[in-house]
Amino acid sequence: MISVLYVDDDESFCGFFKIYLQKMGDFSVTTVRYGHQALDMILDGSYDIVVSDYQMPGMTGLDLLRAYRKKGVKIPFILFTGKGREEVVIEAINEGAAFYLQKGGDQSSLFAELAHKIRQAVHAEEAQRALLENEEKFRLLFETARDGIILISDWFIRDCNNHAALMFHLDRSRLLDSDFFLLAPEIQPDGELTREKAEIVFKEAYRAGGAFVTWKFSRLDGTEFDAEMSISRLDIKGRVLFQAIIRDITERLLSEKELGQRNADLHTAYQELMASGEELKRKVEELRLSKSKVRESEKRYKDLADLLPEGVFECSLDGTITYVNHQAFTMFGFDPAQGLNNISVFRFIIPEDHEQAKEIITQVLHGNPSKPHEYIGVRLDGSTFPIIIHSAPAVVNGTVVGLRGVIIDISMRKQAEDAIRESKQQLADVIDFFPDATVVINKAGEVIFWNRAIAKMTGIDARDILGKSNYEYSLPFYMVRRPILVDYALHPELIPKKEYAFIRQEGDVIIGESYIPGLGSGTTYFWGVASPLRNADGDIFGAIECIRDITGRKEAEEALKKSREELEKLVNERTRELVDVNLALRESESRYRTLVDLSPDAIFVHNGIEILYSNPAGVRLFGGETEEDILGRDPFLYVHPDFLPLVKKRIETSLSGLDSNLPQEEVFLGSHGEHLQVEVSSRPIRYRGDPAVLVVARDIRARKKAEKQLREYARVLEDKNHELDFLTNRLISMNRDLDDRVRERTDEINRLLRQKDDFINQLGHDLKTPLTPLIALLPSLLHEEEDPDKRILYSVLLRSVYSIREQTDKILTLARLSRQDGVVEYEMIHPVILIRQAVEKNWLFIKQKKLDIEILVPDDLVVRFSARDASSVFDNLISNAIKYTGNGGNIRIYSVTDENAAIITVEDTGIGLTQEEAVHVFDEFYMVDRSRHDRQSSGLGLAIVKRVMECYGGKVWVESDGPGHGSRFMICLPITRDGCCNLNP
16 A cells, blocks of 8 residues: 655645545545645655645745755655646756656546556655665675675776785775786786686676686785686676676695695505405404404404594494494594484485485395495585495394495595596697697597687688588598598598508508698698597597698608709708708797797897897897897996986896886997987896896887977977967957847846746646646536536536636647757657547547547557657647537548658548648648637647647648548657658658
């Protein structure tokens, strides 16, 4: 039940409001006539919403809103008034009113809309409160989380919690807006570049919504730590951010390493104990006949069990624990000194595994073979861990008295399995990025792996060939379906000898060379190696083949062969050619050095005493001809004296092992003493096992010269700007006088227009307030009255009241549209609903004239318009058609719609129009049939229709075949922004 406080100085309207609203069932209404009384009730009572008139004695509705909002009360407020001024609406919205609703029109529709607005405002306030609570909970969780949380956008940290700042040993303000890549070393532990790996991980998080990765972070002080990073994609107000939750796992990794060593030691001990198990069994069997020896054996068994790294237990037939070894106590977190009195075995596994355990116990006790089964164990503190239980019946004197078994904690094994899966994924990534083209098939000949190199070689993407068989993979090479080396690895007995230039078999491995014309750009020779793939049991499950383009090598061999034939006697020259070929083959193994040698920037390495290495650009920069010209020389000889302190400090910092310095500008000296302006970056490295400094120097002399020219251009431009400023100030002075004169005239015109608007709105409010109860009561009186004479009087009275209301609404609407100057309110509307409401408003006149109304507009037609103004359009068009259609006539309302606009036509069989009348029919105060002197016609209805359609980008026009042939009034409602622009009626 929604509690409503209604404030209105009109006592009769208060009564109507309460009756109409409480009939709907879910409202409790309290009415009050004065604002100051309402304020006391709001502060003392409990109301869900306040609905108020605007103009009331002593305190307006908006004064009431301001008063209780100032007291801190946040109850929603709806302004429900006859005032239609734009400034009242704007003021209400600015003061925080939920909705503005204007009195007048059909009462049923008005109060239905008001009820909907009340429910909407109350529910919106409840949703806002819930949203604020949720935001506070999220912020509290964000700030108190024990993991570091950062929000990343464009690789910069946009927000973080306090724990993240603590994790990086920084103030939170310093961490914000930091580059994410400054918080990690350049290379991750797995050898991948940090930036490339980050781009891959974040792309996966963007695609799948989240990603998880192990990450190496670094602090600004140079220390590093390992962490698990969970990345989630967040869409906030149309902006994509990434939330990274960081957990420091440095200590955990150290513990896992230590635990792995201990586990290896325990495994060795366990193997030794298991090796002695058979010997113990033999001795137990020999000593079984003696009770004393049996007791001794039992003691030895328990002592041995306490030494085992696995848990050992015994239980009775009903599942009660009768014995556990020391490891079992430790494994489940119990104190051995307290024992396990009357505790069931089911206490040590989670409830979900109870049924499986009961079934297995029953099978074992009935003599069925025992197999190990996995369960989830439960420790004393409630934590869980994976275990395997081996069980067997406990037999005494030939009778099964219970169950005994071994419990193995497989947490480490599970972690190892996860590591194996990760290793497999890494292996797949290695194969995918392997430089040689690689294909893998299963025993059925279906492609199960197709790496990037073979996709590039053949031009066939992996997605287009994975899963295909029937030698599909041979088509790119041979243009026919046939076996290749990978097939012969599965069936070595089918190896052909003539199809390959060279082929041999070394055990399971098959190596071959083939000539294939037409593949790629001039590629003809390929070398391949294939081998079967075996599982852990040694069974073949598939085969793999690596293919390498050896065209270059073949061409080199051919060249060598030709040279050997031509220059057989010149041994020395042949040797040099062979050395050149060998150096060419090794170029692919020294790409990094080539990149350094080809770099336009000078790159050299020194240890603070002598230059150890320089690329060609460095040699050229210092004026040398060969590397030997500068190697071994003191690096400070090439530094300008003014920069010696700065350079020495940078070198000391780098040699001490600190991180790389930011690029800085320095001046070097060439071999002839010339000044060399350079931009220098450096970082510490190890060169041939010793500390050294890697320096990258970029020659910026050309850039400095360009900057100098730009500064000169800027100075000239500034002088020109001063001249323009002088001319601009003169124009401003002249315009200021003209603006003052225009402003005075404009203020005077606006004052007169506001006086006019205030008068029209006050007149409309004063007229509509007493009309409201008349419009609400007269239809009921007319329907209930049986006296014909009184019914005629009621009909005349009702028509007069409707006429006054219609003229008032039209004057106010026209004034509002003129004042708004094209400012409109958009919402999604169903035209057919408003058309039916307009027809319902004129039911009396339709009944009196016995008109046939046909509505053919579809129910699912929806356009973006204002419900209030669209209702005014349909009211005027339909009432106009009713007025000028004779008794027994027909009115059809239909629509034509495309993707740009909807055209709705109101067609009647009325008096029709001449060409001249059709031109002026939309002018203000124009009436077609002036001889009728109809007091219900003001000549404003169609003018309002035209003004509304212009405000909303629509159009209205009329067609008529002449007097006596009816009319067709058509409006175009735009569905898209320019939907009606291309229409030429």
